[in-house]
Amino acid sequence: MKTYLVLSNGSIYQGYSKLKPATTAGEVVFSTGMTGYQETITDPSYYGQIMVFTYPLIGNYGINFEDNEKDTPCVSGIIAYDIAEHPSNYRSKMSLYQYAEKFNIPMIEGIDTRELTKELRHDGCIKGVITDNPNDEAVQSLLNKPVSFANHATKETTHIKGDGLKVAVIDYGIKNSIVSELVNFDADVHIFPSDVSAQEIKDINPDGIVLSNGPGDPANMVDKIGVIQELQEEYPIMGICLGNQLLGLANGAKTFKMKFGHRGFNHAVKDLQTNKCYFTSQNHGYALLPESIPGSNVDVIFEEVNDHTVEGIKVKGHNAFSVQFHPDASPGPHDALFIFNKFFNMITKKEVLTNE
Structure with a gap:
């Protein structure tokens, strides 16, 4: 037809x-x-x-x-x-x-x-x-008619029991593969809806917090950044994709809509701390605006090799970092799986480590 x-x-x-x-x-x-x-x-x-x-x-x-x-x-x-x-x-x-x-x-x-x-x-x-x-x-x-980016992120807390570190996840539209990687570390995973309060997360006393991926314009989610600002004062945080943009917004950066975005599994990213390059899985139409990032309290730690898009940041003076790409590597490549090691090392050693 x-x-x-x-x-x-x-x-x-x-x-x-x-x-x-x-x-x-x-x-x-x-x-x-x-x-x-x-x-x-x-x-x-x-x-x-x-x-x-x-x-x-x-x-x-x-x-x-x-x-x-x-x-x-x-x-x-x-x-x-x-x-x-x-x-x-x-x-x-x-x-x-x-x-x-x-x-x-x-x-x-x-x-x-x-x-x-x-x-x-x-x-x-x-x-x-x-x-x-x-x-x-x-x-x-x-x-x-305006495009609706409403999604099926969780509306209630989900608990996946594990014997390892307790991780609180704020679900803005999380992928199963990200949860699976946390479970692979035997983490005790608590998944909260995106409108969770900081106190609700504090009540479970997590070892670390993950800000998930998700759809839509991060600039329309400024009501979420207050929770992030409060939590980063007490807990290690890792953001992924939308979580990267929200962590940036929470620390003074701005976002912009890319012309056609990054969507695929062959995006080369450079680690500015080690000068190593990785092929990554990406899916985003928005990114952090490079000139808006306040160098006084935020470091850019990853960038896209071809167009120099900001691909990761570290918040100075806090155990908080984020990446724009998808380290869960679903369906691939697997170059960036070390990001989860980085997160759990940060929790246990109370510092953001390099990849060496």
């Missing part, structure tokens, strides 16, 4: 879908990852977004039940050049088509994703609608 992607700048791409007609709207973004489509589709940081996969073929190894970042999909729609209908992998439980049909995720394939990606790089990630009728009046109404 003919299916269309209508962009807010007036561009229309014609493709097709093997699923029943469905209309969806969202911010159209692209991922450069060659694999990991399942993790991408279920990543809470992608709420409110339509995902363009730049790699020509996705779905070839199907969908399993172990690699989801959340139990249900998080993207608003899927765009690819070619989507495999008959996957081949011993772990596969269903095809991507069956998964999309089960959760009613609109998909479009057969369009020139290279041309579309070049347009998004030129114009920036913009609003789009997937529809079977580009002339429908409802399409323009959807394009004019």
